[in-house]
Amino acid sequence: xxxxxxxxxxxxxxxxxxxxxxxxPALLVAILGVVCVLxxxxxxxxxxxxxxxxxxxxxxxxGASVLVAADRITTDRERIIDRTAQLVxxxxxxxxxxxxxxxxxxxxxxxxxxxxxxxxxxxxxxSRQSITAMVRRRLGNANLIGSHHILETRAxxxxxxxxxxxxxxxxxxxxxxYVNHSWWGLDWRRxxxxxxxxxxxxLWIQGG
Numbered sequence: 001x002x003x004x005x006x007x008x009x010x011x012x013x014x015x016x017x018x019x020x021x022x023x024x025p026a027l028l029v030a031i032l033g034v035v036c037v038l039x040x041x042x043x044x045x046x047x048x049x050x051x052x053x054x055x056x057x058x059x060x061x062x063g064a065s066v067l068v069a070a071d072r073i074t075t076d077r078e079r080i081i082d083r084t085a086q087l088v089x090x091x092x093x094x095x096x097x098x099x100x101x102x103x104x105x106x107x108x109x110x111x112x113x114x115x116x117x118x119x120x121x122x123x124x125x126x127s128r129q130s131i132t133a134m135v136r137r138r139l140g141n142a143n144l145i146g147s148h149h150i151l152e153t154r155a156x157x158x159x160x161x162x163x164x165x166x167x168x169x170x171x172x173x174x175x176x177x178y179v180n181h182s183w184w185g186l187d188w189r190r191x192x193x194x195x196x197x198x199x200x201x202x203l204w205i206q207g208g
Contacts (some may be wrong), residue, residue, distance in 0.1 A: 003183055003204030007114045011156030014077055025070040032063040080155040083195050084165045092148040094139045096132045103128040104196045112201035119202035146174040161190035180206035
Protein backbone atom coordinates (compact mmCIF):
# COMPACT_ATOMS: atom_id res chain seq x y z
CA UNK A 1 0.00 0.00 0.00
CA UNK A 2 1.22 3.46 -0.78
CA UNK A 3 0.13 6.86 -1.99
CA UNK A 4 -0.83 7.70 -5.54
CA UNK A 5 1.99 9.42 -7.39
CA UNK A 6 -0.04 12.63 -7.62
CA UNK A 7 -0.21 12.86 -3.81
CA UNK A 8 3.56 13.32 -3.47
CA UNK A 9 4.64 16.53 -5.25
CA UNK A 10 7.98 17.05 -6.95
CA UNK A 11 10.57 19.31 -5.33
CA UNK A 12 13.14 21.54 -7.02
CA UNK A 13 16.47 19.83 -7.65
CA UNK A 14 19.45 21.17 -5.67
CA UNK A 15 22.26 23.02 -7.48
CA UNK A 16 24.69 20.41 -8.82
CA UNK A 17 27.85 21.86 -7.27
CA UNK A 18 26.27 22.40 -3.86
CA UNK A 19 24.84 18.89 -3.77
CA UNK A 20 27.99 17.16 -5.08
CA UNK A 21 30.44 19.00 -2.82
CA UNK A 22 28.58 19.78 0.40
CA UNK A 23 25.69 17.31 0.66
CA UNK A 24 26.81 14.08 -1.05
CA PRO A 25 30.58 14.30 -1.52
CA ALA A 26 31.23 10.53 -1.58
CA LEU A 27 31.19 10.21 -5.39
CA LEU A 28 33.44 13.23 -5.94
CA VAL A 29 35.89 12.05 -3.27
CA ALA A 30 35.93 8.57 -4.82
CA ILE A 31 36.70 10.02 -8.26
CA LEU A 32 39.51 12.14 -6.85
CA GLY A 33 40.86 9.07 -5.05
CA VAL A 34 40.89 7.00 -8.23
CA VAL A 35 42.64 9.79 -10.14
CA CYS A 36 45.19 10.04 -7.31
CA VAL A 37 45.97 6.31 -7.52
CA LEU A 38 46.24 6.44 -11.32
CA UNK A 39 48.61 9.41 -11.06
CA UNK A 40 50.85 7.52 -8.62
CA UNK A 41 50.91 4.43 -10.85
CA UNK A 42 51.72 6.55 -13.90
CA UNK A 43 54.46 8.37 -11.99
CA UNK A 44 56.11 5.15 -10.86
CA UNK A 45 56.20 3.90 -14.45
CA UNK A 46 57.62 7.14 -15.79
CA UNK A 47 61.16 8.41 -15.80
CA UNK A 48 59.84 11.78 -14.68
CA UNK A 49 58.06 10.91 -11.48
CA UNK A 50 57.63 14.33 -9.92
CA UNK A 51 54.85 15.68 -12.18
CA UNK A 52 52.73 12.59 -11.53
CA UNK A 53 53.44 12.59 -7.81
CA UNK A 54 52.61 16.29 -7.56
CA UNK A 55 49.34 15.66 -9.42
CA UNK A 56 48.53 12.80 -7.04
CA UNK A 57 49.22 15.05 -4.05
CA UNK A 58 46.89 17.68 -5.50
CA UNK A 59 44.11 15.10 -5.95
CA UNK A 60 44.64 13.83 -2.40
CA UNK A 61 44.52 17.34 -0.97
CA UNK A 62 41.43 18.14 -3.03
CA GLY A 63 39.61 15.07 -1.71
CA ALA A 64 40.49 15.98 1.86
CA SER A 65 39.33 19.56 1.28
CA VAL A 66 35.99 18.35 -0.06
CA LEU A 67 35.45 16.19 3.04
CA VAL A 68 36.32 19.08 5.37
CA ALA A 69 34.03 21.46 3.49
CA ALA A 70 31.14 18.98 3.54
CA ASP A 71 31.61 18.52 7.28
CA ARG A 72 31.77 22.22 8.11
CA ILE A 73 29.23 23.70 5.69
CA THR A 74 25.52 23.05 6.19
CA THR A 75 23.33 23.86 3.20
CA ASP A 76 19.80 25.20 3.47
CA ARG A 77 18.45 21.86 2.26
CA GLU A 78 20.29 20.10 5.08
CA ARG A 79 18.91 22.63 7.57
CA ILE A 80 15.40 22.00 6.27
CA ILE A 81 15.86 18.24 6.64
CA ASP A 82 17.08 18.72 10.23
CA ARG A 83 14.18 21.05 11.02
CA THR A 84 11.74 18.54 9.52
CA ALA A 85 13.02 15.89 11.92
CA GLN A 86 12.63 18.32 14.83
CA LEU A 87 9.03 19.01 13.87
CA VAL A 88 8.17 15.31 13.55
CA UNK A 89 9.73 14.64 16.95
CA UNK A 90 7.81 17.52 18.53
CA UNK A 91 4.51 16.30 17.11
CA UNK A 92 5.04 12.67 18.08
CA UNK A 93 6.18 13.62 21.59
CA UNK A 94 3.44 16.27 22.01
CA UNK A 95 6.16 18.86 22.65
CA UNK A 96 3.98 21.92 22.12
CA UNK A 97 6.68 24.31 23.40
CA UNK A 98 8.91 23.29 20.49
CA UNK A 99 5.94 23.48 18.11
CA UNK A 100 5.26 27.05 19.25
CA UNK A 101 8.84 28.01 18.43
CA UNK A 102 8.77 26.33 15.01
CA UNK A 103 5.36 27.40 13.67
CA UNK A 104 4.57 30.81 12.21
CA UNK A 105 1.62 32.51 13.88
CA UNK A 106 -0.58 31.97 10.81
CA UNK A 107 0.68 28.45 10.09
CA UNK A 108 -1.91 26.19 8.47
CA UNK A 109 -2.69 22.47 8.65
CA UNK A 110 -4.89 20.44 6.35
CA UNK A 111 -5.13 17.77 3.66
CA UNK A 112 -2.87 18.13 0.63
CA UNK A 113 -4.38 18.89 -2.79
CA UNK A 114 -4.38 15.18 -3.77
CA UNK A 115 -4.59 13.71 -0.26
CA UNK A 116 -5.15 9.98 0.01
CA UNK A 117 -6.23 7.57 2.75
CA UNK A 118 -7.02 9.07 6.12
CA UNK A 119 -5.21 12.26 5.10
CA UNK A 120 -8.48 13.50 3.64
CA UNK A 121 -9.96 13.60 7.17
CA UNK A 122 -7.24 15.79 8.70
CA UNK A 123 -8.87 19.00 9.99
CA UNK A 124 -8.16 22.33 8.30
CA UNK A 125 -6.62 24.78 10.77
CA UNK A 126 -5.15 28.21 10.12
CA SER A 127 -3.16 29.31 13.16
CA ARG A 128 -0.32 28.16 15.39
CA GLN A 129 -2.61 28.25 18.40
CA SER A 130 -5.24 26.01 16.83
CA ILE A 131 -2.60 23.50 15.65
CA THR A 132 -0.94 23.17 19.05
CA ALA A 133 -4.35 22.95 20.74
CA MET A 134 -5.37 20.14 18.39
CA VAL A 135 -2.11 18.25 19.03
CA ARG A 136 -2.64 18.62 22.78
CA ARG A 137 -6.25 17.48 22.55
CA ARG A 138 -5.76 14.49 20.26
CA LEU A 139 -2.38 13.20 21.43
CA GLY A 140 -1.74 14.71 24.85
CA ASN A 141 -4.08 12.48 26.86
CA ALA A 142 -4.01 9.40 24.66
CA ASN A 143 -1.45 6.61 24.73
CA LEU A 144 -1.35 6.33 20.96
CA ILE A 145 2.32 6.58 19.96
CA GLY A 146 4.93 4.22 21.33
CA SER A 147 7.67 5.20 18.90
CA HIS A 148 8.12 6.90 15.57
CA HIS A 149 10.66 6.61 12.78
CA ILE A 150 11.40 8.91 9.86
CA LEU A 151 11.74 6.66 6.81
CA GLU A 152 12.51 9.28 4.18
CA THR A 153 12.96 13.04 3.93
CA ARG A 154 13.23 15.21 0.84
CA ALA A 155 13.81 18.95 0.68
CA UNK A 156 13.89 21.64 -1.98
CA UNK A 157 14.16 25.43 -2.17
CA UNK A 158 11.72 27.51 -4.21
CA UNK A 159 13.64 30.70 -3.39
CA UNK A 160 16.20 32.10 -0.95
CA UNK A 161 13.63 32.25 1.85
CA UNK A 162 11.04 29.70 0.68
CA UNK A 163 11.41 25.93 0.95
CA UNK A 164 9.43 22.71 1.05
CA UNK A 165 10.06 19.28 2.51
CA UNK A 166 8.42 15.88 2.25
CA UNK A 167 8.65 13.34 5.03
CA UNK A 168 7.50 9.75 5.38
CA UNK A 169 6.87 8.63 8.96
CA UNK A 170 6.14 5.26 10.52
CA UNK A 171 4.24 5.21 13.81
CA UNK A 172 4.37 2.30 16.24
CA UNK A 173 1.90 1.75 19.04
CA UNK A 174 2.75 1.73 22.76
CA UNK A 175 3.55 -2.01 22.65
CA UNK A 176 5.52 -1.56 19.43
CA UNK A 177 2.55 -2.87 17.50
CA TYR A 178 2.59 -1.58 13.93
CA VAL A 179 0.13 1.26 13.42
CA ASN A 180 0.68 2.94 10.06
CA HIS A 181 2.90 5.11 7.96
CA SER A 182 2.19 8.44 6.33
CA TRP A 183 3.54 11.15 4.03
CA TRP A 184 3.51 14.84 4.99
CA GLY A 185 4.42 18.01 3.13
CA LEU A 186 5.85 21.03 4.93
CA ASP A 187 6.10 24.61 3.71
CA TRP A 188 8.95 26.66 5.18
CA ARG A 189 9.76 30.37 5.36
CA ARG A 190 13.00 31.93 6.58
CA UNK A 191 12.35 34.52 9.30
CA UNK A 192 15.21 36.33 11.03
CA UNK A 193 17.64 33.65 9.91
CA UNK A 194 15.50 30.73 11.11
CA UNK A 195 13.42 28.33 9.01
CA UNK A 196 9.83 28.37 10.29
CA UNK A 197 6.87 26.18 9.35
CA UNK A 198 4.22 28.01 7.32
CA UNK A 199 2.10 24.99 6.40
CA UNK A 200 1.63 21.29 7.07
CA UNK A 201 -0.12 19.17 4.42
CA UNK A 202 -1.28 15.63 5.11
CA LEU A 203 -0.46 13.95 1.79
CA TRP A 204 -1.22 10.31 2.56
CA ILE A 205 -2.05 8.37 5.70
CA GLN A 206 -2.42 4.62 5.48
CA GLY A 207 -6.02 3.47 5.63
CA GLY A 208 -9.29 5.01 4.59
